[in-house]
Amino acid sequence: MDLRLHGHGRFRRWLGARFGQDEAWGDRLWRRIVHATGAAVLLYYLVPDHFFVIVPKAEVLLAALAAALILEVLRHAAGLELPTIRPYEEHRIASFVFYAIALAGAILLFPLPIAVASVLGTALVDPIAGGLRESEGARRLYPAVPFAAYTGLAFVGLGLIGGWPIPLALPLALLAAAVGLAAEYPKIPWVDDDLAMTFVPALVLFGLGTLALHLPS
DSSP states (O other): OOOBSSOTTHHHHHHHHHTTOOHHHHHHHHHHHHHHGGGGGGGGGGSOTTTTTTSOHHHHHHHHHHHHHHHHHHHHHSOOBOTTOOGGGTTSOOHHHHHHHHHHHHHHHSOHHHHHHHHHIIIIIHHHHHHHHHOTTTGGGTTHHHHHHHHHHHHIIIIIISOOOHHHHHHHHHHHHHHHHHHHSOOBTTBOHHHHHHHHHHHHHHHHHHHHHOOOO
């Protein structure tokens, strides 16, 4: 039985062709677009606690995570074919599972400012970093552009949304950018960079924030 949730690359071929490129290019672009939409998980904070009436919103988030895990189980146990699965993911946990764990964990385990900083950093900066490294012409912009982008996004979370004092928020945003890019760069076969790029800066920020601002531990 053919179990698949894709159209044999038709959309990715179409997407690549719109930019004068091939399916592989369209595949990379589509993965980066989907990756960036992970930032939408931050809408969690705008949803009232009882928006879903009888189900707390935290349980809805966990249900979404469970759905990702079920898809992964079906991929390995029943041969379910999913789009944008790369060859090295075929016999390991797929990147989207690590990403789902990272996003849900950031929201549920860390205070709002840190969650915003780490989620935006992973969702938006990781695609930028990957794109720059793959392009011969743009490679010289790495790591300066991703570092600047991560710093700005982290400052939005810590300083603007979290209200942390600027003399604290700005250095910590710079530190989070450095730690986040350092966590993203190594390619370890069994640990995805999405998980490391989210949790490592979040843990650093939480530890230092706890010391500086007496955040609840």
